[in-house]
Amino acid sequence: MLDRVRRDVERxxxxxxxxxxxxxxxxxxxxxxxxxxxxxxxxxxxxxxxxNDPETYAGVRYGPPLLIVFSLIxxxxxxxxxxxxxxxxxxxxxxxxxxxxxxxxxxxxxxENRLEDYADDYIPAGIDxxxxxxGADEVNLFGYCFxxxxxxxxxxxHPDAPLRSLTVLATPVDFRHMGPLADIFSVGGMDVRxxxxxxxxxxxxxxxxxxxxxxxxxxxxxxxTLWERLWNDEYVASxxxxxxxxxDHVPFPGAAAQETADMLVRNNGMLxxxxxxxxxxxxxxxxxxxxxxxxxxxxxxxxxxxxxxxxDLVGSPDKHELCLDAGHMGLVVGRxxxxxxxxxxxxxxxxxxDALPDDAQEA
Amino acid sequence: MTPPARKPAPSPPLWRQAFDAAERAVAPRAEDLxxxxxxxxxxxxxxxxxxxxxxxxxxxxxxxxHLVNLPAGSDITRLxxxxxSLDREVxxxxxxxxxxxxxxxxxxxxxxxxxxxxxxxxxxAQPADGARPRPARRRAQRPARP
Numbered sequence: 001m002l003d004r005v006r007r008d009v010e011r012x013x014x015x016x017x018x019x020x021x022x023x024x025x026x027x028x029x030x031x032x033x034x035x036x037x038x039x040x041x042x043x044x045x046x047x048x049x050x051x052n053d054p055e056t057y058a059g060v061r062y063g064p065p066l067l068i069v070f071s072l073i074x075x076x077x078x079x080x081x082x083x084x085x086x087x088x089x090x091x092x093x094x095x096x097x098x099x100x101x102x103x104x105x106x107x108x109x110x111x112e113n114r115l116e117d118y119a120d121d122y123i124p125a126g127i128d129x130x131x132x133x134x135g136a137d138e139v140n141l142f143g144y145c146f147x148x149x150x151x152x153x154x155x156x157x158h159p160d161a162p163l164r165s166l167t168v169l170a171t172p173v174d175f176r177h178m179g180p181l182a183d184i185f186s187v188g189g190m191d192v193r194x195x196x197x198x199x200x201x202x203x204x205x206x207x208x209x210x211x212x213x214x215x216x217x218x219x220x221x222x223x224x225t226l227w228e229r230l231w232n233d234e235y236v237a238s239x240x241x242x243x244x245x246x247x248d249h250v251p252f253p254g255a256a257a258q259e260t261a262d263m264l265v266r267n268n269g270m271l272x273x274x275x276x277x278x279x280x281x282x283x284x285x286x287x288x289x290x291x292x293x294x295x296x297x298x299x300x301x302x303x304x305x306x307x308x309x310x311x312d313l314v315g316s317p318d319k320h321e322l323c324l325d326a327g328h329m330g331l332v333v334g335r336x337x338x339x340x341x342x343x344x345x346x347x348x349x350x351x352x353x354d355a356l357p358d359d360a361q362e363a
Numbered sequence: 364m365t366p367p368a369r370k371p372a373p374s375p376p377l378w379r380q381a382f383d384a385a386e387r388a389v390a391p392r393a394e395d396l397x398x399x400x401x402x403x404x405x406x407x408x409x410x411x412x413x414x415x416x417x418x419x420x421x422x423x424x425x426x427x428x429h430l431v432n433l434p435a436g437s438d439i440t441r442l443x444x445x446x447x448s449l450d451r452e453v454x455x456x457x458x459x460x461x462x463x464x465x466x467x468x469x470x471x472x473x474x475x476x477x478x479x480x481x482x483x484x485x486x487x488a489q490p491a492d493g494a495r496p497r498p499a500r501r502r503a504q505r506p507a508r509p
Contacts, residue, residue: 042454042457042458043450043454108443108444108446108447109446109447109450109451110447110451111443111444111447112444112447112448112451113451117451117454117455121454121455121458121459122458124462125458125461125462128461128462128465132465179397179398180397180398180402180403180406183398183400183402183403184403184406184407184410186403187400187403187404188403188404188405188406188407188408189404189407190403190406190407190410190411191411193414194410194411194413194414195410198436198440198443199443200440200443200444200447213397214397215390215394216390216393216394216396216397217386217389217390217393220386221382221386224379224382228375228376228379
């Protein structure tokens with residue numbers, strides 16, 4: 001009994017300390033800390049090259065380079081959350097040369113951006129720059145969430161693209177199962193123009209509200225769990241990093257949002273093969289490169305039913321699917337990611353890559 | 364030798380158990396509600412009403428500002444949209460130009476041979492069938508490895 005009282009007193013003292021830290025916003029965990037260089041930039045879009053110094057990441061190197069295409073509505077640091085809990089760091093440790101296309105923070109100059117801007121201009125330009133820098137003649141392409149949709153549109157519209165492989169993670173293709181986020185456009189008939197901000201983009205607050213509506217009680221549960229475990233420093237650090245990211249969205253370019261609502265949501269274009277990019281019809285069946293789709297069976301943002309048809313839509317003879325017992329973010333951060341997702345992706349890409357000779361590694 | 368039995372995790376406090384029970388009862392209903400057709404329709408309707416109301420107020424305030432020869436918020440929005448469109452056009456053209464330049468620089472130059480006057484003239488001639496040089500294409504996506 002006395003032990004329990006002593007433990008409760010200690011925990012309450014820790015709760016008070018951590019509570020003050022949370023409210024004051026001090027001692028926040030550093031996110032996106034893996035050293036990187038901006039190697040190309042156009043508008044708000046940047047191509048990052050993560051440093052893979054031999055002193056830090058020893059061992060066999062693999063090529064061609066790996067390019068990550070990120071989603072248009074959230075910030076890319078989820079893939080490099082904190083040291084030791086970073087998807088990018090694991091790829092670097094596995095010997096890959098990692099690049100990431102970050103879309104930055106769109107403003108009124110991006111309001112007219114359509115999906116073709118990303119699939120036909122930015123991704124090809126980023127790949128060209130990587131080929132120029134690395135001397136390789138191909139890349140392994142990787143798309144996360146909506147970035148996977150962009151990567152699919154690019155690969156389908158450019159059958160001659162210099163791709164060694166394509167991996168997509170939590171990428172929806174059947175938008176009928178996307179829940180309230182899609183229903184308000186398809187069933188409710190809401191016009192994207194009615195949610196545009198003064199800069200012509202969908203404001204981040206609307207995106208956050210949309211995600212919150214998927215699990216209406218989660219917000220309350222989140223605070224209750226925080227109160228219960230506020231004494232635990234490790235939990236508080238992880239809470240700050242994760243909730244910081246899930247509340248930290250970027251504006252969705254207006255024209256791209258309109259196109260997404262029309263083509264992907266209302267027409268369900270990926271599933272019904274009614275996709276156009278820059279006026280050209282494109283077909284996922286034209287994708288012929290080795291392909292891996294990774295999906296999570298506890299994903300409440302992109303439910304399994306929205307991702308499962310993808311494997312049958314892609315034309316690649318060498319295609320694989322990995323279904324994990326994880327949530328949307330659990331695919332790239334946390335224990336499941338470190339133990340299962342990332343090693344499986346690394347294994348898939350490694351089998352389709354070449355071990356680089358020592359002189360190339362030194363270069 | 365049998366491994367030592369793992370200590371069972373302590374049960375959550377009573378208040379947490381009560382919250383979890385309430386959450387288990389409420390969450391599925393709340394999720395069903397937000398996933399229903401009515402919710403989608405109601406959200407769209409409310410949003411439409413907000414837009415109509417906002418546009419009416421904006422239109423009224425724009426008229427007031429225009430009366431005193433000053434630009435209204437809607438004028439600024441229109442200008443921002445136009446700047447956005449122009450910026451996008453320039454960005455796309457720049458990217459396409461960069462891409463063409465890269466392609467041109469990676470295309471090997473035509474072999475040079477000693478030419479006579481006749482050859483020089485022939486160099487400028489176009490093929491009879493009207494075929495013109497095409498930009499270099501990258502090789503096709505690599506098929507699956509065996």
